[in-house]
Amino acid sequence: MCEDPVRYGRGGDVMRSGLDEFVAVGLGFLVIAVVAVALYRPRIQRSTSYQATVVPLANIMDVGFIILSPAIVLIAGFRAPFVMLAICLVAIAAGFAIAYNIRHYEPIEGSDRNADRIEGTAEWALLVASMVNIAYYALLLTALILLPLEAFTTSRQGVLAAAILAIVVLVGVSGGMGRLNRLGDRTTAFNLAAVIGVVVAFSVFNVQEWLGGRWVLGDSPSIDTDGVRKMIGLFAIVQGFEASRYIGVRFGAQERITTMRVAQVISSVVFVVFILSLLVLFLPPSVKSDGTAVFIVSQRIGGAMPWLLLVAAIGSQTSAIIGATSSRSDMLVEHKVPRPATFLIILVPAIVLVLVADVTTAVNLASRVFAAYFLIQIALAAMLARRQRNIAAVAGFVLIGLVMATILIFGLPL
Numbered sequence: 304m305c306e307d308p309v310r311y312g313r314g315g316d317v318m319r320s321g322l323d324e325f326v327a328v329g330l331g332f333l334v335i336a337v338v339a340v341a342l343y344r345p346r347i348q349r350s351t352s353y354q355a356t357v358v359p360l361a362n363i364m365d366v367g368f369i370i371l372s373p374a375i376v377l378i379a380g381f382r383a384p385f386v387m388l389a390i391c392l393v394a395i396a397a398g399f400a401i402a403y404n405i406r407h408y409e410p411i412e413g414s415d416r417n418a419d420r421i422e423g424t425a426e427w428a429l430l431v432a433s434m435v436n437i438a439y440y441a442l443l444l445t446a447l448i449l450l451p452l453e454a455f456t457t458s459r460q461g462v463l464a465a466a467i468l469a470i471v472v473l474v475g476v477s478g479g480m481g482r483l484n485r486l487g488d489r490t491t492a493f494n495l496a497a498v499i500g501v502v503v504a505f506s507v508f509n510v511q512e513w514l515g516g517r518w519v520l521g522d523s524p525s526i527d528t529d530g531v532r533k534m535i536g537l538f539a540i541v542q543g544f545e546a547s548r549y550i551g552v553r554f555g556a557q558e559r560i561t562t563m564r565v566a567q568v569i570s571s572v573v574f575v576v577f578i579l580s581l582l583v584l585f586l587p588p589s590v591k592s593d594g595t596a597v598f599i600v601s602q603r604i605g606g607a608m609p610w611l612l613l614v615a616a617i618g619s620q621t622s623a624i625i626g627a628t629s630s631r632s633d634m635l636v637e638h639k640v641p642r643p644a645t646f647l648i649i650l651v652p653a654i655v656l657v658l659v660a661d662v663t664t665a666v667n668l669a670s671r672v673f674a675a676y677f678l679i680q681i682a683l684a685a686m687l688a689r690r691q692r693n694i695a696a697v698a699g700f701v702l703i704g705l706v707m708a709t710i711l712i713f714g715l716p717l
């Protein structure tokens with residue numbers, strides 16, 4: 304990947320000591336161990352607040368943001384943390400519509416024809432968005448498998464992704480999805496710990512460079528119209544919080560609303576901090592904005608850093624595929640679709656997509672379809688708010704609806 308993994312900087316003329324590497328990467332692994340042990344404690348695992356928080360948090364904080372974050376830095380330069388913050392704030396604003404519908408639609412669900420029709424349309428939009436998202440998860444997972452083996456090509460990526468999804472279809476149709484779900488549930492805490500460990504390692508690297516007087520940014524690229532459109536096309540990396548809308552069987556309305564907001568705040572802080580930690584590594588731009596970028600520069604932190612990334616990424620993406628497939632299967636079963644057929648409905652389109660699209664195209668398409676889903680949810684919230692003569696809420700929902708429409712219409716792939 305990188306010719307000299309211990310060199311850092313614009314000219315590659317500053318050597319990092321072995322101790323610096325050991326501390327940065329070692330602290331990353333230590334944080335993974337400490338956080339995982341803490342989250343696996345029986346009292347935490349049994350906590351309903353933890354369970355309600357981890358559902359949206361695990362959906363939001365998959366490793367996709369780590370792989371795609373360099374693209375934001377390479378496009379926006381030193382403005383990238385503010386861009387990431389803006390994307391997170393858009394997601395938080397959309398979360399208010401989800402919370403409003405939890406509080407005001409669910410009590411009347413099934414008894415209001417107009418509201419039910421809008422919600423039904425939103426659910427089908429979510430199903431389509433999930434098909435695209437599963438394809439994105441599979442493409443990212445296969446890239447992570449092939450890149451360390453130096454065997455990556457777009458065709459191999461597509462074929463391997465299709466094979467992985469075909470296996471999930473066979474497992475689901477044969478009735479084995481329950482075992483995969485239990486495995487996914489048990490690995491969620493570790494996956495979250497791994498993501499946090501990666502962010503900590505990158506942050507420690509930045510502190511070391513600052514203390515050593517080496518934290519210097521190079522030239523920052525200018526942003527053109529296409530750059531802005533590409534950045535809004537990355538909205539899919541902050542979605543996942545809508546999962547709180549569909550776990551009402553297990554958790555009460557207020558608990559879901561509160562934990563969804565907690566998950567959004569935690570993920571927003573992690574996203575912005577990670578983007579900030581990338582600035583010194585990517586300015587001025589020295590690598591392509593593809594899935595290899597973060598692996599290339601991570602070697603400057605320490606020789607073991609790419610492997611830490613790999614552990615976090617493969618676990619996260621595998622759980623994401625299982626979780627998304629299972630939850631959408633549950634949704635279809637509620638609509639009287641036989642369980643085995645649900646896996647074909649969800650995964651066959653995803654298999655077709657991985658054979659014709661790459662990661663960046665898939666994430667842009669997912670952003671557009673999720674924007675359509677949130678636009679429908681916002682329309683439902685605005686209708687309910689208008690009935691209640693809550694003019695301020697209506698105005699807010701119209702504003703965020705316009706933002707979602709902008710993402711839907713103008714977002715571009717990287």
